[in-house]
Amino acid sequence: MVTPVTKEQVVELDSKYPTYKELFEIPTFKSLGIEDDSTESTYLCGNSLGLMPKSIRKALNDELDAWGARAVESHFNHPGIGKTSWVDIDLPLVPLIAPVVGAKENEVAVLGSLTANLNALLIHFYRPQGKRTKILFEKQAFPSDYYAFLNVVKLFGYDESHLIQVSVKEGETYLKTEDILATFEQYESEICLVCFPGIQYYTGQLFKIKEITQHIKSKSSDIKVGWDLAHAVGNVPLSLHDWNIDFAAWCSYKYLNSGPGAIAGIFVHEQYTINNSKQDFKPRLAGWWGNNSTDRFKMLEEFDPINSALSYRQSNPSVIDVVSVKASLEIFQQVGGVNKLREKSIELTQMLQDILTASKFYLPQSETDKNKFGFKILTPLNPQERGAQLSINFQPHFDDKAKNIMERVNSLLHNHAIICDERRPDVIRLAPVPLYNTFAETADAAHILLEALETISQSV
Structure with missing residues (x-):
């Protein structure tokens, strides 16, 4: 008792x-x-939307002042003392978010929204070959994840039979690791990609990310492993690089307290970007903000991807969004991580x-x-x-x-x-x-x- x-x-x-x-x-x-x-009030809803850091008001006003004072010239000549010009506005966030997810700085980027980023990563990492055509995930996945998985297999010409879902057993309230691994073993020769949430949104279960990833990787290097970290980032310690995860995506409005719909982020293991070159890179959804910054404004018809996760950026980010995330991440740094x-x-x-x-x-x-x-x-x-x-x-x-x-x-x-x-x-x-x-x-x-x-x- x-x-x-x-x-x-x-x-x-x-x-x-x-x-x-x-x-x-x-x-x-x-x-x-x-x-x-x-x-x-007593606010116990940070898993849905985090509270607003007081520092965000000034951060936003500083950028509104820059817009008013210099308009387009703030892209390269910000009027604020010590402020980052808009062309590089997201770069100061890289060293702030990397320790939050346990990554190297060249493995993270701030961009897009959670589901848009997940879709972009799936298009990049889902590479069905031969019998390996299926995606393994949980039956109770957040609907956006299910829709993403369903549509990516359909884009490659398959149907929903190429989705393998692991269900919570009757009489239990959350998914056991042994059930995930048992299902994986059953379909191992047919699986192309595995993607689970770091923390399950409905039950609050923290998945054994390291154990699951390592088990899958020990069986086949052909299977890519990704994680939806919407409820894990800023909530629990993560070591994405050391755990040898291929990719991950997260939002920033829950435990990162960056505001409703704020700009999100991704992790891509450095093995996929460190040797990027004009002649040799894995195709991905791309845009000019993922191109080598020294040539970005030359408007060349040549994709020269940055040698980091930044190469997955497509467009210049919302300045307002970025400084909101930065204000929150600075709090994490201030309090010890x-x-x-x-x-x-x-x-x-x-x-x-x-x-x-x-x-x-x-x-x-x-x-x-x-x-x-x-x-x-x-x-x-x-x-x-x-x-x-x-x-x-x-x-x-x-x-x-x-x-x-x-x-x-x-x-x-x-x-x-x-x-x-x-x-x-x-x-x-x-x-x-x-x-x-x-x-x-x-x-x-x-x-x-x-x-x-x-x-x-x-x-x-």
Whole structure:
């Protein structure tokens, strides 16, 4: 039985691990339209959209000032002291993002959006030959990933039978590594490419990226391995270069706190770019921003790809987007990086789990009675197998929203300015972020959730 978390333990944890919420704009009861109260909300939704760093306002205004003052000339002559001219605006981000994903600087680039980048990388790395035509991924993949995989095989003349999906077993709540590897072994001779999420968006499961990649690579060098890191980047430590991953893509608006729809990023292992030349390069979706910068404005009909992941850029990036990402990445550098934040994150999510699992409403993952009142935690209970998220599945389910447990709990949480993410029909995702969440507010949110269940239980 789990021992309840005490107030003294919560205070001790907050004294041990710093919070940096003073660097962020925090929504309030008033700003959320709940009541006329300037008290800050408890924001547990960084897995969907990170909070806004306060430094972003000045970063954006500096570029608006440059646009107003010099217009097109800011491309080569920025008026701001110490500011990067627009022609190179994304280059200062390379040394900032590389340590976040565990890459060499020549292996990362800031560009595009997550799904656009994933599509571009798939077009480059999906090279069906002979029997090797299939893509291995998870059954519960985010829809954008499924659409990308489906359409890339169709572009090469195949159909959906060339997609191999690994499903969560009946009675389990997340995908086991052994099931992934067993499916891989079953179809190994037919697989061309493998792509999984670093962290599963729905369950919060952290996949064993290194183990899975190394196992696949040990079987065949012909199979390319990529990862969708939307929920992993800025959340958990990554070592993409050392793990010998072929490619990866991520967004920057979740744990990187760069703003809704902000510019994304990619990783491409240096083995694919270090020997780029005019005469010898693997074709990819290309544009002038991936061409050798010294010849870029000569408008030559000759593609001379940069010897790095920058060669996958197609167009000049949005200046506004780039400086937003830079402002956020500077915070990660300031606080000691993802590895440092991960120490707090593990403790923070574990405390949340301990409070919830000590409740009389907690149901083990093995519970099969769907009519029993309470909740399951879909996320792995082992802290090494998850990031900063617990996915709470409430039961029983009612089709009527006014009666459904999850809907009622979420409404009560929102009335207390506790912002989290609902996933219909019955899941609420709670994501305490080490950058701006405290142990005290996370504990309070958990207790309010349990109080909501106590109230609801009396009317079910």
